[in-house]
Amino acid sequence: MPTITTRCCETGTIRVYCRVRPFLSEQCNEQSTVDHIGENGSIMIVNPQKQGKARRVFSFNKVFGANVSQQQIYADTQPLVRSVLDGYNVCIFAYGQTGPGKTYTMVMGNYYFFRCFS
Numbered sequence: 814m815p816t817i818t819t820r821c822c823e824t825g826t827i828r829v830y831c832r833v834r835p836f837l838s839e840q841c842n843e844q845s846t847v848d849h850i851g852e853n854g855s856i857m858i859v860n861p862q863k864q865g866k867a868r869r870v871f872s873f874n875k876v877f878g879a880n881v882s883q884q885q886i887y888a889d890t891q892p893l894v895r896s897v898l899d900g901y902n903v904c905i906f907a908y909g910q911t912g913p914g915k916t917y918t919m920v921m922g923n924y925y926f927f928r929c930f931s
């Protein structure tokens with residue numbers, strides 16, 4: 814689950830997005846820890862190993878579910894990228910543990926972010 818952080822002079826605020834990576838083919842027997850994704854940028858995580866299935870809610874500006882495509886991510890963040898061309902300083906970076914899709918999201922997917930800067 815990589816987290817994308819952006820800073821845009823357009824609004825002067827930092828926005829934090831969360832993207833849920835789908836299971837990889839070798840993980841077909843795994844159980845998702847994502848219990849619920851809310852419309853308001855919240856995501857409920859459940860620990861299926863814990864008795865009583867402990868749940869925690871985290872809040873972001875927006876949460877992208879596992880079925881969200883590179884195109885949809887790009888469409889949602891495109892105004893920030895556009896700000897660069899309008900002369901604003903914009904920083905977009907991804908962070909998260911190893912393997913949740915930082916590189917896929919920022920570079921590899923369909924080269925959407927890469928295309929903007931090349």
Ligand SMILES: Nc1ncnc2c1ncn2[C@@H]1O[C@H](COP(=O)(O)OP(=O)(O)OP(=O)(O)O)[C@@H](O)[C@H]1O
Pocket residue numbers: 815833834835837909910911912913914915916917918
């Ligand atoms: N949204 C996605 N849809 C399909 N596959 C994905 C998605 N996100 C990531 N993957 C796949 O998951 C694997 C790990 O992704 P990736 O290498 O981008 O993670 P990372 O966060 O950059 O890892 P690291 O920190 O170890 O460099 C890759 O095989 C990638 O193709």
